[in-house]
Amino acid sequence: MYIRVSTAQQNIAMQEGSAGSILSQFPASQIHRFIDEGVSATKTKLRERPGLQKLIQSIQHREIGTVVVYDRSRISRNTYEYIAFVKIIQSYNVRVIFTGDKEPAFTSSHFIEAFYALHAQGEGKKIRQRALDAQRHFPSKLIGYIKIEENGQVRYIRDEPRATYIQSLFEKMANVSTTVEMESVFLQYRAKIKRPYLRLFKILNTPFYSAIVLNENQCQQLEYVEPITTQDLYNRVKQNLNVIASADQQVKTEQLSYRMMPVCGYCGEPMSVQSGDYFHRKMATYVCKTKIHRRNAISIQEYENEIMSIIYDYLKSIDIKKMEKMCFQYIREQEMKSKNKKRSLEQALVQINVEIVTFLAIKKRTDALLKRKEQLQVALRDQDAMIKRLDDIKVNFSEMAYLIKVRLISDLIQDSDLWDLAEDLICQISVFKSEIKMVLRCKTFIREGAF
Numbered sequence: 245m246y247i248r249v250s251t252a253q254q255n256i257a258m259q260e261g262s263a264g265s266i267l268s269q270f271p272a273s274q275i276h277r278f279i280d281e282g283v284s285a286t287k288t289k290l291r292e293r294p295g296l297q298k299l300i301q302s303i304q305h306r307e308i309g310t311v312v313v314y315d316r317s318r319i320s321r322n323t324y325e326y327i328a329f330v331k332i333i334q335s336y337n338v339r340v341i342f343t344g345d346k347e348p349a350f351t352s353s354h355f356i357e358a359f360y361a362l363h364a365q366g367e368g369k370k371i372r373q374r375a376l377d378a379q380r381h382f383p384s385k386l387i388g389y390i391k392i393e394e395n396g397q398v399r400y401i402r403d404e405p406r407a408t409y410i411q412s413l414f415e416k417m418a419n420v421s422t423t424v425e426m427e428s429v430f431l432q433y434r435a436k437i438k439r440p441y442l443r444l445f446k447i448l449n450t451p452f453y454s455a456i457v458l459n460e461n462q463c464q465q466l467e468y469v470e471p472i473t474t475q476d477l478y479n480r481v482k483q484n485l486n487v488i489a490s491a492d493q494q495v496k497t498e499q500l501s502y503r504m505m506p507v508c509g510y511c512g513e514p515m516s517v518q519s520g521d522y523f524h525r526k527m528a529t530y531v532c533k534t535k536i537h538r539r540n541a542i543s544i545q546e547y548e549n550e551i552m553s554i555i556y557d558y559l560k561s562i563d564i565k566k567m568e569k570m571c572f573q574y575i576r577e578q579e580m581k582s583k584n585k586k587r588s589l590e591q592a593l594v595q596i597n598v599e600i601v602t603f604l605a606i607k608k609r610t611d612a613l614l615k616r617k618e619q620l621q622v623a624l625r626d627q628d629a630m631i632k633r634l635d636d637i638k639v640n641f642s643e644m645a646y647l648i649k650v651r652l653i654s655d656l657i658q659d660s661d662l663w664d665l666a667e668d669l670i671c672q673i674s675v676f677k678s679e680i681k682m683v684l685r686c687k688t689f690i691r692e693g694a695f
C-alpha cells in the first residue's frame with residue numbers, strides 16, 4: 245500500500261481507512277506500507293520520494309503483486325511521471341487498486357491512463373497557477389506559434405502548417421464521443437504535429453491557442469496573440485473531454501467499491517476484477533483467477549444488486565424485538581460478570597494492603613505482596629475498561645437497532661447504510677456459475693421460517 249500526504253491536514257488514516265476492506269483480504273504479514281509524508285506531488289519528482297522509490301524497487305524485485313493506493317494523484321500529478329510508473333507496473337504485471345470513491349479503475353491502456361492522469365494534473369495545476377502566470381501570458385516557446393519581439397512589443401503569430409493542424413485538432417476533438425474515436429484522432433495528429441499524445445492533450449488544454457488566459461472565473465483577451473482556435477471551440481473540447489471522462493466513470497467498474505470481494509465457489513480463492521469498457525459495453529466482472537474456473541464470472545453490477553437484495557430481505561426478516569431482548573440480556577450478563585469481578589478485585593486489594601502493613605518488617609514477603617498488588621491493580625483497570633466497552637456496545641447497538649427498525653421498515657434506508665450493515669452481517673460470499681452463496685452472521689435473530 246502506498247500513501248502520500250503533502251501537508252499535516254491531509255490524513256494518513258483516511259487513505260488507509262479507504263483501503264480497509266481490500267487490505268483485510270490479505271494476511272497482515274503480506275501487507276507492506278510505503279509512506280511519503282510532507283511531499284507535494286506537484287513539486288517533487290518521482291525519484292525524490294523515498295516511499296515511492298522503495299515501492300518501485302520492491303516491484304522490480306518482484307516482491308509486490310498488488311499496489312493499493314487512494315487515487316492517481318497520490319502517485320504523481322505529473323502525467324509523464326505517472327506514465328513512467330504505469331510502465332513499470334505493466335512490465336512487472338502488477339495489479340493496481342484505487343480506493344478513492346470516484347477514481348476510475350486502473351486500465352491496461354497507456355492512453356487512457358494518460359487521459360485520467362491529465363485530469364488529475366489539471367487540478368494540481370490550479371494549485372500552482374499563480375507561479376505560472378507569466379509563463380501563461382508570455383510563453384517562451386509554444387508549438388504552432390512564432391514569438392516576435394519588436395521595439396519592446398511582443399507578438400505571437402501563427403506558425404504554419406502546424407497552426408492549421410492544431411486548429412483542425414481542436415475541431416475534431418470537439419466532435420469525438422468515445423475514447424476509441426479520441427485515440428484514432430490522436431494517432432493521426434501525433435504523426436502530423438510530430439508530438440506524443442501527452443503533448444497533444446496539453447495543447448488541447450491550453451487556452452492560449454484561442455488568444456485568452458483564464459484566471460479563476462474570468463478570461464482575459466490577449467491582443468498580441470493571433471488566435472489558432474476560437475474560445476467557443478476551446479470550451480467545447482474541454483467539455484467534451486469531461487463528458488467522456490465521466491461517462492467512463494459511470495461504468496460499474498469505475499464505481500468499484502471493492503466492498504465484499506467474493507471468493508470462487510469452486511476453489512475458495514478470492515476472485516479478481518476484470519475491468520469493463522463503457523464504450524464497448526463490456527461490464528466489469530469478478531472472475532476466478534484459476535484457469536479451469538475462468539468461466540466462473542459475474543458482472544459486478546449483477547453481483548452488487550444481488551447482495552443488496554439479499555441483505556434487504558435478510559434485514560426485513562430480522563425479529564427486532566427478539567434481537568434487542570437477546571442482545572441486551574447478553575450485554576447485561578457480561579456487565580454483571582465484570583462488576584462482580586471488579587468487586588472481588590477491590591476486596592483482594594484491601595486485604596493485600598492489610599497484609600503489607602502486617603509484614604512490613606519481612607522484606608521478602610513484602611516484595612511478593614507488592615508484586616501481587618500491582619497485578620491486582622492491572623486486572624482492576626482491565627475490568628473498568630471492559631465495563632466502559634460494554635457501555636459503548638449498548639449505545640452502538642441501539643443505533644443499529646434504530647437503523648434497522650425505523651429506516652428499513654419505512655424504506656428510508658440508503659444503499660450505503662445497507663453496505664455498512666452487509667459488512668457486519670456477511671462472513672463470506674461465494675460465487676458459483678448459477679448462484680451466489682453467503683455465510684451470514686446473526687442468524688439467531690431471524691424470524692422462524694422467514695429466510
Ligand SMILES: [Zn+2]
Binds near residue numbers: 508509510533537540
Ligand atoms: Zn476458482
